[in-house]
Amino acid sequence: MNVKYRLAITKGEEVRYVSHLDYMRSIERAVRRTKLPAAYSEGFNPHMKIAFASALSVGVASEAEYMDLELTHDPGADAVGEALAPQLPPGIAILRLRQIPATGQPALMAVVNLAAYRISLPLTGGDAAMEALGRFNAAAAVPYVKENPKGKKEIDVKNYVSEIAADPGPDGLKLAVEVRITPTGSIKPAEVIKVLVEKFGLPADPDAALVTRTGLFVADGASRLTPLDI
Amino acid sequence: MIKIPPAVLSRVSKPARYTGHERNSVVKNPAEVDASFALAFPDVYEVGMSHLGLKILYHIINRRPDAAAERVYAPWPDMEAEMRSAGIPLHTLESFRPVAAFDVVGFTLQYELSYTNILNMLDLAGIPLKSADRGDDHPLVIAGGPCAFNAEPLADFIDFFVLGESEEAVDDVAAAVAEWKKAGKPGGRRGFLARAAAIAGVYVPAFYDAAYNADGTLSGVAASHPAAPPVVTKRVVADLEQAPYPTKPVLPFLEIVHDRIMLELFRGCTRGCRFCQAGVLYRPVRERKPETLLRLAQELVDNTGYSEISLTSLSSADYSCLKDIVSRLIDQFKDQGVSVSLPSLRIDSFSIELAQEVQKVRKSGLTFAPEAGTQRLRDVINKGVTEKDLEEAVGAAFRAGWSGVKLYFMIGLPTETDDDIRGIAALARRVLDIYREVNGKRGARVSVSVSSFVPKPHTPFQWYGQNDMAELERKQQLLKSLFKDRSISFSWHDAHVSFLEAVFARGDRRLGEVLLAAWRLGAKFDGWSEYFKFALWQDAFRETGVDPHFYAGRERSADEVLPWDHLSAGVDKAFLEREYRQALAAAPTADCRRGDCRVCGVCQGLGVDIIDWGVSS
Numbered sequence: 152m153n154v155k156y157r158l159a160i161t162k163g164e165e166v167r168y169v170s171h172l173d174y175m176r177s178i179e180r181a182v183r184r185t186k187l188p189a190a191y192s193e194g195f196n197p198h199m200k201i202a203f204a205s206a207l208s209v210g211v212a213s214e215a216e217y218m219d220l221e222l223t224h225d226p227g228a229d230a231v232g233e234a235l236a237p238q239l240p241p242g243i244a245i246l247r248l249r250q251i252p253a254t255g256q257p258a259l260m261a262v263v264n265l266a267a268y269r270i271s272l273p274l275t276g277g278d279a280a281m282e283a284l285g286r287f288n289a290a291a292a293v294p295y296v297k298e299n300p301k302g303k304k305e306i307d308v309k310n311y312v313s314e315i316a317a318d319p320g321p322d323g324l325k326l327a328v329e330v331r332i333t334p335t336g337s338i339k340p341a342e343v344i345k346v347l348v349e350k351f352g353l354p355a356d357p358d359a360a361l362v363t364r365t366g367l368f369v370a371d372g373a374s375r376l377t378p379l380d381i
Numbered sequence: 382m383i384k385i386p387p388a389v390l391s392r393v394s395k396p397a398r399y400t401g402h403e404r405n406s407v408v409k410n411p412a413e414v415d416a417s418f419a420l421a422f423p424d425v426y427e428v429g430m431s432h433l434g435l436k437i438l439y440h441i442i443n444r445r446p447d448a449a450a451e452r453v454y455a456p457w458p459d460m461e462a463e464m465r466s467a468g469i470p471l472h473t474l475e476s477f478r479p480v481a482a483f484d485v486v487g488f489t490l491q492y493e494l495s496y497t498n499i500l501n502m503l504d505l506a507g508i509p510l511k512s513a514d515r516g517d518d519h520p521l522v523i524a525g526g527p528c529a530f531n532a533e534p535l536a537d538f539i540d541f542f543v544l545g546e547s548e549e550a551v552d553d554v555a556a557a558v559a560e561w562k563k564a565g566k567p568g569g570r571r572g573f574l575a576r577a578a579a580i581a582g583v584y585v586p587a588f589y590d591a592a593y594n595a596d597g598t599l600s601g602v603a604a605s606h607p608a609a610p611p612v613v614t615k616r617v618v619a620d621l622e623q624a625p626y627p628t629k630p631v632l633p634f635l636e637i638v639h640d641r642i643m644l645e646l647f648r649g650c651t652r653g654c655r656f657c658q659a660g661v662l663y664r665p666v667r668e669r670k671p672e673t674l675l676r677l678a679q680e681l682v683d684n685t686g687y688s689e690i691s692l693t694s695l696s697s698a699d700y701s702c703l704k705d706i707v708s709r710l711i712d713q714f715k716d717q718g719v720s721v722s723l724p725s726l727r728i729d730s731f732s733i734e735l736a737q738e739v740q741k742v743r744k745s746g747l748t749f750a751p752e753a754g755t756q757r758l759r760d761v762i763n764k765g766v767t768e769k770d771l772e773e774a775v776g777a778a779f780r781a782g783w784s785g786v787k788l789y790f791m792i793g794l795p796t797e798t799d800d801d802i803r804g805i806a807a808l809a810r811r812v813l814d815i816y817r818e819v820n821g822k823r824g825a826r827v828s829v830s831v832s833s834f835v836p837k838p839h840t841p842f843q844w845y846g847q848n849d850m851a852e853l854e855r856k857q858q859l860l861k862s863l864f865k866d867r868s869i870s871f872s873w874h875d876a877h878v879s880f881l882e883a884v885f886a887r888g889d890r891r892l893g894e895v896l897l898a899a900w901r902l903g904a905k906f907d908g909w910s911e912y913f914k915f916a917l918w919q920d921a922f923r924e925t926g927v928d929p930h931f932y933a934g935r936e937r938s939a940d941e942v943l944p945w946d947h948l949s950a951g952v953d954k955a956f957l958e959r960e961y962r963q964a965l966a967a968a969p970t971a972d973c974r975r976g977d978c979r980v981c982g983v984c985q986g987l988g989v990d991i992i993d994w995g996v997s998s
Contacts, residue, residue, distance in 0.1 A: 166634065168396035173634040177404075180632065180686030183718060191718055199718070210391050238686075240404045240634070358388040 153190050154225040157259070158235075158248040159379055162213040162364075165242030171206040177240050182220065185234040190221040204259040204367050204378060205266060205332065208339055213364035215267075217378045219251070219259055247379055259378055266330045267366040268340045273323040276354030280324055281317060283351040288314045295346050297338070308346050311338045315347075323355070327365075383472045383479065389463045397635045398426035399460060401474035404632040405684065407439070408475045409449040411482075415559035416448040419473050419483040419520070422455070422491075423498035424908065429454040430631070431639035433693065434526065435489055438551050440627035448555040451475040451483075452631070455498045456505070458906065464505060471506040480506040484558050486520045488539070490528030493885035494878065494907040496535060499524075500900040503538070510897065512540050512587060517569045521577075523554070527662055529584075530615075531838040531945040533602070534885050536586035537893035540574060544582045544948060545615025545662070546648070548624045553580045578608040582616035584948060585609060591890050591944075597931060599889055599942040614949040619989050621648060621667045628680035641689040641722070642681045644674060646706070650695040651974045651991070654752070655763045655964050656791065658837035659695055661957075662950050664983040666699075666974050667992040671706045678710060682719055690714070691722045698727035698735070699974075701995020707735055726774075728766045733777040746785035746828070747778050753794060754804025760967040761796050763960075768808070775812050779819040785826045786812055792856045793834040793848035793879075795964060802856050805829065806863035813868055828870045831860065833879035837886050838945045839952060841960035846936035847883045850876040877915040881907070883933035889944040892932070894925045953982035 162174060169177070179199050182189050191197040200221035207213055226234070228250055236245050274280055287293065293308035316327040330337055340362045347353040368375040390396040411417055420439055422429025429435065435452070442450035451473035456464060463469070470479040480486055486508070488499050500510055508522065509515045515522070524535065525543040532542045543550045557580060561573045568575065578585045588606035593599055604611050618624045626645070633640070647668040650660045669677075678690055690710060694700060710721045721739045726732040728749050736747060751771055753759045759766065775786060790805050809829050816825030833853045836845045848856070853876040864871045885892060899921035906912035922929050937943065939958055946954070956979070963970055973979045974991055984990055 165400075165402040168390050168400045169634045170397070173397060173636065176636075177632075177634055183686035183688065184683065186717075189718070197718065209396060210387070240632075241402050356388060358391045359386070360391075361387050 152224070153253050154222050155251050155253045155256070156220050156222070156228065156231055156248055157251045157379055158218050158220065159246040159377070160216045160218060160239075161242070161244045161246060162207060162211075162216055163242030163244070164212060166240060167212045167242075168210055170209045171203075174207070174243075175201070175203060178218065178243065181235060181238040181240065181243075184238045187226065187231060187234050188223040190223050202259055204263050207364060208341060208362075211268075211340065211362045211364060215246075215364055215366045215377070217259055217263075217367060221253065225250070249379060262369050262381065263367045263378060264332050265366075265368040265370040265375070266332060266337075266364055267368070268326075268328045268330065269363045269365050270326040270328060270340060270344065271323065271361040271363075272326060272344070272353075272355045273359050274355050279352060279354050281319065283347060283353040284315055284317050284326075287347060287351050293346060293350065295338075295342070295350070297342065306336070306338065308338060308343065312343055315343075331370075383469060383477045385469060386467065389460075389467060389469075393460045393463060394457060395426075395635060398454070398457070399474075401477065403474075403634060405629045406452070406475055406631045407443040407450070409443070411449065411476060411478065414447055414449040415562055416445075416485065416555045417483045418442050418448065418450040418485045418487055418555070419453050419480045420450050421453045421480070421486055421488045421499075421502060423488055423495040423502060424455055424491075424906075425457055426454045426633075427635060427637040430633050430635075430637045432489065432491070433627075433643050433645065434547075436627040436630045436643075437625070438487070438547060439631070440629070441548060441551055441625050442555055444625065445552070445555055447559050449475075451478075453480055453502070455502055455906070458912070461501070461505065461905075471502055481508050481520060483520045484562070485554070486522050488522070488524040488526075490524050490526035490535070492908060493528060493534075493882045494913075496885060496896055497900045497904040497907055499535070500538065500896065501905045504900075511537050513537070515540070515570065517566060519570075521558070521570075521573065525550075527658060528886075530658075530662060530948055530950055531886065531888070532584055532586060532948060533591070533890045533944040534888040534892040534896060536591075536890045537897075539586065540570075541577050542584040542586070543616070544584060544613055545950070546618045547616065548618050550580065550582050550616045554583075575606065575608045578606065578610075582613065584613040586890075589947065599944055601942055602944065602947045604947075612947050612949050614987070615662070615951055617951065617983075617987050617989055618648075618667070620992065621645075621669050622673055626677055628677055629684045630681075632685055639691065640687075641691045642678070642685060642687045643693045644678055644681065644690050645669070646674065646692050646694045646697055646700040646703075647992075648694070650699065652696065652699070652765060652972050653763050653960075653970050653979070655761070655841040655960055656752070656794065656834060656837070658840050661839045661952050661981075663695065664950070664952065664981065665989055665991045667989075668701060668994050670994055671702045671709065674706055675709060675713060679713070682714065682717060688718055689720050689722055691724055693724060696727065697723055698732045701993050703735060707738055711738065728770045728774045733774055733781060736778075737781050746787050746826075747783055748787040748789065749774065750789040751808060752789065752791050753797075753801060754790060754806070754808055755801045757967055758794060758797060758801045758804070760969055761964045762794055763964065763969055765969065765972070768811070771808070772811070772815060775815050776819055779816050779825065784816065784824055785828070787828045787830065788812070790829065790831045791834045792831055792860070793853050795842060795845050796967075797848075797856075799856075799859060802859050803863060805831070805860060809864070809869050810866065813866065823868065826868055826870070828872070829864070831857065831871070831873045833874055833876055835879050835882045835886055838943065839950045839957070841957045841964055843887065843943065843957065844937040844939065844941075844961060847880070847933045849930070849934050850880050853879065875910065875913070878907075878910075878913060880929070880933055881915070881918060884929045885932075887944065888932045891927055895921050895927050895929075898924045951983040951987045953980075953986075956981040
């Protein structure tokens with residue numbers, strides 16, 4: 152009987168600039184090094200049955216990544232953690248893990264609908280920052296044209312981000328941003344910063360922002376459950 | 382420790398090239414080692430990280446408690462611009478220390494068109510480009526790899542070269558550096574070079590003077606220092622069984638060019654293709670035992686978690702126990718999610734059987750290299766395959782379910798006529814016909830890739846004058862006009878690139894100034910078509926008054942002193958001359974591995990032997 156484990160893991164400073172695909176591949180290799188009985192897909196080109204919650208951009212670190220790992224038999228939660236932890240690359244640590252039902256569960260990707268970020272942003276000019284954020288928070292709608300290789304699409308930023316909390320410090324601003332992930336799309340933290348700089352005059356260099364994901368949630372009204380608590 | 386600002390990393394492409402922290406990388410405390418090496422590959426991370434030779438050296442140096450090896454690659458131009466504007470010097474990926482702080486900077490010379498990247502990397506490191514301008518506190522800049530066998534174009538820039546296999550030589554160099562430093566650097570930089578020159582396989586160009594005849598040809602490169610031998614001979618590892626193998630390679634996050642386990646079955650190849658430089662440089666054939674390979678493979682799987690083992694060698698299909706090793710590897714790893722792949726195929730049906738075994742279901746394309754379009758020309762180059770071999774191999778492949786075949790050819794080979802060019806097209810069409818004969822319908826995809834022949838030092842064709850660019854382009858166009866069938870795709874190499882390769886492959890010290898001028902004009906990443914600018918090289922030749930055609934297109938006479946005559950791969954010049962004559966007579970020379978000794982000089986001269994487990998076990 153196959154079993155499934157859900158793990159909360161990090162993407163630390165050491166691997167901040169690793170892409171999501173490369174991050175996944177390095178974890179797959181770590182799993183292979185553990186000799187845990189990983190399950191593979193059938194077919195010409197078998198893939199390890201491993202799934203992640205939500206892709207992170209290059210340059211974004213995380214204190215809350217989630218992955219589901221399927222095994223062909225159950226060595227026990229402690230054994231999984233003990234085998235995997237020493238094999239993970241520097242910067243990737245296991246925070247928590249527990250067994251979840253092997254079947255009947257919706258995919259991780261499908262359940263999470265909210266991501267929280269902390270953004271450290273060195274400022275390039277005076278006090279205008281808090282005012283800019285105030286204007287963003289007060290705006291009813293913030294139209295923005297998302298560009299990707301497939302084309303352009305106009306969105307309303309406020310559909311995804313209602314309010315941004317800011318904490319001014321000696322090195323600049325610390326922003327706390329919650330971004331909704333919807334079936335029709337979401338917005339990247341880098342795009343939020345770009346909007347703040349370009350449309351609201353936030354005095355900062357978007358390239359210098361350091362973004363860290365602090366949580367991924369299944370949100371329902373005021374309730375915030377992590378994928379490990381549902 | 383150098384810290385790259387986040388704003389820089391967020392602006393450049395693939396920033397993980399520059400952030401290190403890869404598993405299995407070795408970080409030592411610089412204060413605790415006597416000899417530190419920055420191992421430099423003069424190309425981008427994904428290319429450099431794929432190179433087995435540097436993995437071997439990294440492993441050997443880091444085994445020593447008194448030495449440390451770290452890695453450095455050429456930053457991509459976007460990163461280079463950021464580094465220059467932020468004043469970030471070239472640094473390593475382990476300790477993030479400036480390359481200029483190391484005792485030794487070692488470059489591997491894999492292809493001629495990476496030379497401008499060497500100058501660019503030295504400049505980014507803040508190390509004087511010319512050997513003569515470096516002081517006692519600058520690193521020793523050394524180089525090895527196949528292009529070191531004609532070191533002369535780099536003679537101004539490299540303090541010393543190490544010829545041949547460096548498994549043992551690098552230990553000698555590390556020990557010499559540690560000893561010299563502990564003794565208080567007696568004699569300074571020149572003092573160390575004198576010590577280095579006494580190490581077998583080491584060539585210190587500053588200890589040799591080049592002189593020229595009135596017609597511009599070389600009259601000699603003569604040793605001018607008591608420590609310098611008149612001829613430097615390559616190092617060779619007598620027994621690979623005893624040689625260290627990197628079973629804990631650095632594991633990249635980024636997808637690199639060869640992102641899989643590389644298992645080296647054997648070194649050397651004695652098939653004797655007359656255009657092939659590696660076939661001369663890595664003589665003789667020395668195989669690892671199947672048991673050793675199985676053990677290394679298991680260690681590699683355990684330490685990397687890779688899901689593919691690639692059997693690498695110059696001609697892997699020639700491994701004497703191939704069938705045995707392939708089935709044992711598949712057996713050992715089938716439950717560990719690890720597959721086996723064979724990168725190079727010999728043109729025979731035995732290879733197809735094996736290919737079938739290694740990639741049971743996936744029918745990706747098969748690659749064959751007939752190299753020339755007619756039997757006559759294949760005899761000239763001593764490529765021991767016949768049209769019948771190809772027909773049988775391709776037929777077997779089609780019967781086994783493959784439909785895509787890649788064919789590699791060269792144009793511009795000695796004695797080549799237009800009939801040989803037409804032969805390439807005929808062979809490609811024949812492959813399409815075979816598919817129809819086997820499957821009763823059309824459906825094969827044949828891709829024909831044609832490179833332009835570059836005569837290389839230490840080969841039987843080292844005297845041959847390369848076809849000029851106009852002639853190469855004429856032949857490319859002729860061939861293009863012969864491919865009418867849309868099932869055949871045709872690609873060819875830029876003749877300008879092959880020309881420049883030929884200039885530097887067989888050039889002498891006078892090319893140092895050209896290289897410097899080209900780099901000053903902005904040449905870098907010349908091996909990448911998006912960066913290669915021929916016009917800039919033309920300017921560099923004009924500026925320095927050096928005629929490139931003198932090096933590329935001129936047939937050299939047998940008695941001419943060649944710029945690499947004082948650098949020996951162990952193969953006698955007389956053997957190469959004999960082979961050139963045999964080539965012009967279209968007379969084949971058989972492989973010496975199982976047949977008669979052809980007296981090339983390697984085994985006798987270097988005291989080594991062919992190691993072939995297929996006959997001796």
